[in-house]
Amino acid sequence: MKTLSPVAMIRKLVRFDTTSRESNLALIEFARDWLDGFGIKSELVFDATRRKANLFATIGPEDKPGILLSGHSDVVPVDGQDWHSEPFTAIEKDDRLYARGSSDMKSFIAVALALVPDFVAATLKTPIHLGITYDEEIGCLGVRPLIAALAKRQVKPRLCIIGEPTMMQPVIANKGKHSYACRVRGHESHSALAHVGVNAVETAAEIVAHLKAMARQRRKDGPFDADFTPPYSTIHVGTIQGGTALNIVPRDCRFEFEIRDLPGDDAGAVRAEIERFARGLLPEMRAVSGDTAIEFDELNVTPPLSTAPDAEIAQLAQALSGANATGKVSYTTEGGLYQQGGIPTVICGPGSIEQAHRPDEFIALDQVKQCEAFVQRLLERCAR
Ligand SMILES: [Zn+2]
Incomplete structure (x- = not known):
């Protein structure tokens, strides 16, 4: 089997249009066949549609x-x-490789895949898993589902490094993300007879305003962790739809909001508080019409990651990267889910989240080199 340099592997991987709405199977099958060429078997964990898969x-x-x-x-x-160029073709210019996914995060995967022949040649004592x-x-x-599949195994990974772009600086914590939709059902009427209607847009606005007040309170009173930017949990409303015409009291309004919680903050308490506030609006609505309602749907919950600076995986990532400190980031990663699954995790990968x-989007070639050196040092440790 012929080998590929990390840069040649990045060029290969960015060719696959793996925009989240598309199937990722072409990339996964390429990786499976690549590994197979070096005698490594892969397990694929499919989604319900079988259009997508994880590889382990x-x-x-x-x-x-x-x-x-x-x-x-x-x-x-x-x-x-x-x-300025075709996003799914890597263009090299000024010691950078431009392509969608070059930074987030195919370069890390490419470096790991390109070094598979070295892993195989090294007769590892501690295994390296690829996910x-x-x-x-x-x-x-x-x-x-990958973590669920790993949980069923006799032997599961002991530690995990996720190669999201951190400029090869170990990151030990990230904020979580809890997102919800709120649906307000009011009661329609002619706007000249507003008193016999229940205005869903105005009710939604009151709830949105309360979320804003809660966001302000967290900004002012914390909890705080100065290692994050910003150093408090944030609450934000991202979309709102409601109403059909100015002369109709609107029946429906729906908005989406999210809580980006610091490790240790209680995102559940935010949800409980906003639901309590919403319940307080109901008697006034119901006095006009019995079919009014306020409902909350959970859209996504991804827990924060929080690894202790002296944890084995944090120390390992520091040693491999040569960094003298660890950081924390505000964007959400898969790290909190791995941690919840019992696998201590850090984030460390090439390129910048910027x-x-x-x-x-680009990856600096120097970052690719740093990542290669990082993985080579891991290989040396695992061969000992
Ligand atoms: Zn990413």
Whole structure:
């Protein structure tokens, strides 16, 4: 089997359009065949539609828990973005490789895959596991069945490194994300007879205003963790739809909001508080019409990641990267789910989050080199 350099592997992986709405199977099958070429068998964990799959593979002794290198295969859409080159073809310019997914996060996966021949040649004593997931960008959906599949194994990974873009600096914590929809059902009437209607838009606005007040309170009173930017949990309303015409008291309004919670903060308490507030609005609505309601739907819950700075995985990532500190980030990753699944996790990968999700996304070639050195050092440790 011929080998590929990390850069050649990045070029291969970005060719697959793995925008979250598309199937990721072409990429997964490529990775499976690549691993197979070096005698490594993969387990694929499919979603219900079988259009998507996670890949899990072990290089080295199967009967020992090892170190998992994990990355998501999906990328965010390029729709409406002003790209100066074809997003799914890597273009090299000024010591950078431009392509969708170059930074978030195919370069990490590419480095791990490109080094598979080295892993195989090294006769590892501690195994290195590879995990490639789907649908991270739309709520960390793919990693959930992967973690469930790993839980059923006799031997599961002992530690995990997720290669999200951190400029190869170990990140030990990230905020969680809890997202909800709120549906207000009012009662329609002619706007000249507003007193016999229940205005769903106005009720929604009161709830939105209360969320804003809760967000302000957290900003002012905490809890705080100065290692995060911003150093408090945030609450935000992202979309709202309601009403049909100005002269009709609107029957329906729906809005979506999210809580980005610090590790240790209680996102459940935020939800309980907003539901309590909403219940307080109901008597006035019901006095006009019995079919009015306020309902909350949970859209996605991804817990925060919080690994102690002196945990083995944090120390390992620091040693491998040569970094003298660890950081915390506000964006959500699969890390909290791995941690919840009993696998201590850190985030450390090439490229910058500033590049992620943007037009003309790129990876600096120096970052690819740093990542290669990081994985090589891991290999040396695992061969000891
Ligand atoms: Zn990512």
